[in-house]
Amino acid sequence: MARPQRRTVRDIRRGNRAVLLRTLYFSGPTSRNDLTARTGLSAATVSTMTADLLGENIVVEAGQVESDGGRPRVLLRVNPEYGFAVGVDVAETHVRVGLFDLEMTERAKVDYMLRPARHDPELIARHILAGVEVVLSDAGVSPEQVLGIGVGVPGIVEPGADGVIHAKTFGWDGVPLGALLRRGTSLPLFVDNGAKTMGQAELWFGSGRGASEAVIVLLGVGVGATIVADGTTFRGVSSSAGEWGHTKIVANGRPCRCGGRGCLEAYVGIEAILDRAGVTSRGDWEEDLAGVLASKSPVVEETVTYLGVGLANLVNLINPEKIVIGGWVGVQLGESLLPDIRRATAANSLAEPYAATSIVLGRLGPDAVALGAATLVLEEFLNAPQVARITAAG
């Protein structure tokens, strides 16, 4: 019942161009010949289209491969310097702005510390805009070369151009961050939830690479998930899908900071773990967690069990091909306990879907949020590589 969508000859070209570009991007240096095989397009089409792309400098040659007794193939690749993407991570304690080339290599970055409870939207918007200028000049990149700015933020982001955000922990209720930023830049903007941008990063460049049905869970202070269906992030009707942390695993259980009871986050969020272990934090949660893990406290096993229940619910409901456990708590737990987590998940899920799922640890560090935000720009670029970009003064 997907909505009807007419097509015209031009869409074909656009679509095939995107197909070609994606193939080129993900298969690395490739010859035209290979491209015909991989895309199913005719050699003629590949030839004319690559000629276009070369002419636009989106694609560049990358050496040759000898063949035994014939004309050597010329390798082609996406020009990593054709454009750049800015990725921004708006977090509790800092705003980080990174500049990435098309290969998602970080070219420059800058951090702005936030004083606790100073989450004035205007201030954050100013930090972001200043950060963009800084990374551009640091890397010697002009604004015209920037394809867009991706921003990962906490909370729920309304779909729509204004990037309206609801983030309880920030005290933001209906903050139009997108609109605020647009006052200071006319570059394309992409605002999304930080857990989702992290998920996107793991999906494209981390442990989730290649999976088309996957869940990337984020365990940290908060607990969330990115659900990937058919290769794209599933957002639900109002972009809030994936609020795994507040699904209930114990009806009427422990109170959670969301106001509910029995939420998964109330068992496996860092605060909940420390609380249940009776640890009074001295400020360094990572160290505290390491202490708990080393202590062989029964809380560890319980945590694994609860996490297993939460993961099993995903296995049963979503039937993913892969579950990636990310977030610093997730990685710290997983490093020593992954087999136990798998066991706990198996114990609580149906045999068929469990057998179809592999549970792995995330591979990208805490920079994944900014990287994923930049990936939003990359995604747009690969889907609709514009010939004429709207250039704009930063």
Add this chain to the structure above:
Amino acid sequence: MARPQRRTVRDIRRGNRAVLLRTLYFSGPTSRNDLTARTGLSAATVSTMTADLLGENIVVEAGQVESDGGRPRVLLRVNPEYGFAVGVDVAETHVRVGLFDLEMTERAKVDYMLRPARHDPELIARHILAGVEVVLSDAGVSPEQVLGIGVGVPGIVEPGADGVIHAKTFGWDGVPLGALLRRGTSLPLFVDNGAKTMGQAELWFGSGRGASEAVIVLLGVGVGATIVADGTTFRGVSSSAGEWGHTKIVANGRPCRCGGRGCLEAYVGIEAILDRAGVTSRGDWEEDLAGVLASKSPVVEETVTYLGVGLANLVNLINPEKIVIGGWVGVQLGESLLPDIRRATAANSLAEPYAATSIVLGRLGPDAVALGAATLVLEEFLNAPQVARITAAG
């Protein structure tokens, strides 16, 4: 990261033809003029394409509409007799075979009772094949007019041509029902889980109509869900997505017939409800449930709470636009308790996604499984209306 898919000029035609046909199907009698507006296609294209469809008898004229001062519009509609679809419901106690025209009006049906614990796959395949012959001759339809056979079965159906089924309650583990049926017919076959076909029916013709992000839950002996993302059923990597009944809502809770503990089904499945209410069934579960509901037993309220938790988890995780409660237990509960169910759901879900969701009762009765199965055929027809159908002897 959706897989690349090349396109050629011919695909456009196919796609636009499908767009046109879907619009025609769902917007009822429509003029060519309206179609240009609704589809976005040019008048020229609509004209030639409808001419084709009229020529193939897929579309027929349906009267005229006067206009004030101009040429009257000729109304067009999909010819409900262009073809027929068979829908089969394979249930615990019976096999039902129905014949539907393209408007999904039931033209004939036949039931075969199953002796308890007589779920021999061969027998069931024979029933289905016999049933097809019966409904065809009852309705005076020849096999050439049948577009396909849809079958709704319990359990997990592997993706693939053989329709391999794993259904614990049937004692089926790897039964290739599709292959068995293909021995007796060469009509196109579509085998799917019965909860999913029911979901499909509610989505297309019941309370879910028009929703593009939805969940249709089935409460009966078993408990399951159909997750609809972007208008189509979400299946996960091995077609088992939607096993909501065995998600855990009470870690380490009541034992469930799946072998696990604390499953939703162990609280809101009919057997669980009766068990918790201390009712020893005399065979008529519907009556038993009515008794429990009338008794004002605290079990009723508990059940509503547990159901609310289960639904809230869907709200948080999936963020659907609509949740349809179906299945006979669901409808029986919902008729008197829907407001309470909504309240219980609200109490356990986050405010934003809850506000975006409407929770409604299913509208289709127990025949929805067979109807939904037939809808699989319809869906195929609307997506790829073949000019030359492969006709086959039944």
Add this chain to the structure above:
DNA sequence: CATCTTAGTTCAGAGGCGAAAACAAGCACC
């Protein structure tokens, strides 16, 4: 240097869509 092999380009042809002109079919009003 003739021949073989493989890679890439060019060209003609088929099929698709849209804009606009042409045609069709009513109404209204003199």
Add this chain to the structure above:
DNA sequence: GGTGCTTGTTTTCGCCTCTGAACTAAGATG
């Protein structure tokens, strides 16, 4: 009844895209 007006549908024509096949390019081999 004729003439113009309005609206719906069809036809014509030009442009775009893809593909298959012929053709060119570039190296290996003996």
